[in-house]
Amino acid sequence: MAGKITRRTFAQTAGAAAVGAAFGRRPAPRTRGESIAAADPVTFPRGFLWGTATAAYQVEGAAAEDGRRPSVWDTFSHTPGKTANGATGDVANNHYHLYEGDVQLMKALGVKAYRFSIAWPRVLPDGDGQPNPKGFDFYNRLVDELLANDIQPFATLYHWDLPQSLQVRVGGWESRETSKAFAEYAGLVAKRLSDRVKHIFTINEFGAFVELGYRVGIHAPGLQLPAGRFNQTRHHAVLGHGLAVQAIRANAAANTKVGLAENMTICVPVIESKEHVGAAVRATREVNAPYMTVIQEGKYTDAYLANAGAAAPKFTPEDLTAISSPLDFVGINIYTPMYVRADSNPLGYATVPHPGSFPHMASPWLFIGPEALYWGPRHLANIWGTKEIYITENGCSSSDIPAGDGRVYDTDRIMYLRNYLTQLQRATSDGVPVRGYFLWSLMDNFEWADGYTNRFGIHYVDYATQKRTPKLSADFYREVIARNAVL
Numbered sequence: 001m002a003g004k005i006t007r008r009t010f011a012q013t014a015g016a017a018a019v020g021a022a023f024g025r026r027p028a029p030r031t032r033g034e035s036i037a038a039a040d041p042v043t044f045p046r047g048f049l050w051g052t053a054t055a056a057y058q059v060e061g062a063a064a065e066d067g068r069r070p071s072v073w074d075t076f077s078h079t080p081g082k083t084a085n086g087a088t089g090d091v092a093n094n095h096y097h098l099y100e101g102d103v104q105l106m107k108a109l110g111v112k113a114y115r116f117s118i119a120w121p122r123v124l125p126d127g128d129g130q131p132n133p134k135g136f137d138f139y140n141r142l143v144d145e146l147l148a149n150d151i152q153p154f155a156t157l158y159h160w161d162l163p164q165s166l167q168v169r170v171g172g173w174e175s176r177e178t179s180k181a182f183a184e185y186a187g188l189v190a191k192r193l194s195d196r197v198k199h200i201f202t203i204n205e206f207g208a209f210v211e212l213g214y215r216v217g218i219h220a221p222g223l224q225l226p227a228g229r230f231n232q233t234r235h236h237a238v239l240g241h242g243l244a245v246q247a248i249r250a251n252a253a254a255n256t257k258v259g260l261a262e263n264m265t266i267c268v269p270v271i272e273s274k275e276h277v278g279a280a281v282r283a284t285r286e287v288n289a290p291y292m293t294v295i296q297e298g299k300y301t302d303a304y305l306a307n308a309g310a311a312a313p314k315f316t317p318e319d320l321t322a323i324s325s326p327l328d329f330v331g332i333n334i335y336t337p338m339y340v341r342a343d344s345n346p347l348g349y350a351t352v353p354h355p356g357s358f359p360h361m362a363s364p365w366l367f368i369g370p371e372a373l374y375w376g377p378r379h380l381a382n383i384w385g386t387k388e389i390y391i392t393e394n395g396c397s398s399s400d401i402p403a404g405d406g407r408v409y410d411t412d413r414i415m416y417l418r419n420y421l422t423q424l425q426r427a428t429s430d431g432v433p434v435r436g437y438f439l440w441s442l443m444d445n446f447e448w449a450d451g452y453t454n455r456f457g458i459h460y461v462d463y464a465t466q467k468r469t470p471k472l473s474a475d476f477y478r479e480v481i482a483r484n485a486v487l
């Protein structure tokens with residue numbers, strides 16, 4: 001395909017010149033640049049899986065329907081002052097009722113996979129105990145609809161909507177009881193859905209819900225724990241992941257694959273020289289010590305434990321074995337880089353803060369560093385030998401103001417995606433085993449504490465009418481998928 005397009009463009013130019021010559025005419029003067037053939041699109045490996053992603057609380061709505069009970073995010077978003085403009089996920093995109101149309105949006109894009117999350121409080125309303133059949137009915141309908149449209153379901157078990165009942169009864173992830181309840185829930189979902197859902201992610205982004213929810217306090221449940229209790233919470237989260245992997249293996253149908261979707265900090269060398277690349281590798285293990293590193297290595301790094309001192313987490317050898325249960329694949333959510341340089345300090349690296357002028361997208365935290373999409377998967381493959389990698393989220397917010405014709409011409413999002421995908425292609429052509437990419441997000445949705453102010457979708461959502469309109473970036477993504485290439 002790549003060669004054909006170039007040859008065809010080239011032949012057309014050459015053909016026009018030949019016609020002019022045969023009739024003794026001078027070829028028409030060319031506009032500057034016209035004679036340059038289109039660049040070869042950079043292609044992805046055959047069978048590369050293109051998808052989109054969402055999460056339950058961000059899109060479903062129907063918060064009190066069919067037996068769903070509150071999650072910590074219902075409680076948090078209904079607490080005055082916690083979200084922009086007091087926004088909640090009560091209705092969100094009403095995906096619970098509009099999912100069939102949303103599957104058609106995906107079909108029109110040509111995606112072959114959809115990453116969604118299952119709302120724990122919908123299927124096990126109190127976090128443990130009695131399952132809710134109507135909750136499972138919804139996911140059965142959704143999965144069947146996806147499969148009928150030739151779209152593979154990739155399900156995340158925990159995208160931050162912890163049943164409020166567990167928060168009240170045991171203190172949420174501060175308690176090992178939540179790790180155990182999560183495993184019970186994971187086993188139950190595996191039993192009910194793995195006949196059709198062949199890829200399951202345990203937890204989405206430890207690095208976000210634990211840090212922002214239990215230390216910084218700007219996400220549910222809104223706590224600011226002291227170091228010791230906080231490190232123990234981190235430990236219970238990775239333990240919950242490990243116990244869930246075991247429960248899924250014990251309950252799932254054959255050929256069900258298990259992984260996670262982590263926003264590991266992506267250490268990008270400031271310059272791609274040997275010394276800075278070495279520093280980025282060392283930094284990757286250390287800055288991800290409480291999550292990805294312990295999951296991969298079954299051990300907290302010495303520096304992490306020494307640095308935490310008396311506040312280090314308490315754990316048993318069995319915990320570490322569970323946490324490092326082998327995975328079938330690893331998913332990473334990648335938005336932004338952390339730059340790292342070599343240093344002569346004992347750690348052998350230093351992080352480099354973004355200068356004030358560093359460009360970012362509409363969300364102030366979203367610094368534009370396309371190389372993150374190269375280095376993230378490369379570090380996974382290089383440091384831990386990961387054999388199957390998915391980019392489980394990547395995308396950006398943009399101001400997204402509809403033009404007079406009602407369309408959103410989000411050229412900045414296209415610029416972002418084009419540059420990031422070019423770096424992802426570079427990783428695949430280096431032989432890094434990235435199998436698929438899930439664009440965040442299929443459509444604008446409830447962006448946590450930012451409410452509905454930051455839009456990440458490639459479909460614009462008018463929340464008053466629930467109308468979805470493809471943005472220009474949806475056209476771009478459709479082309480990328482059709483050609484399996486960055487254009």
Ligand code: FCB
Nearest residue numbers: 055204205208440447456
């Ligand atoms: C990620 C979250 C996802 C969404 C994007 C923008 O951290 O996993 O739910 O909010 O950021």
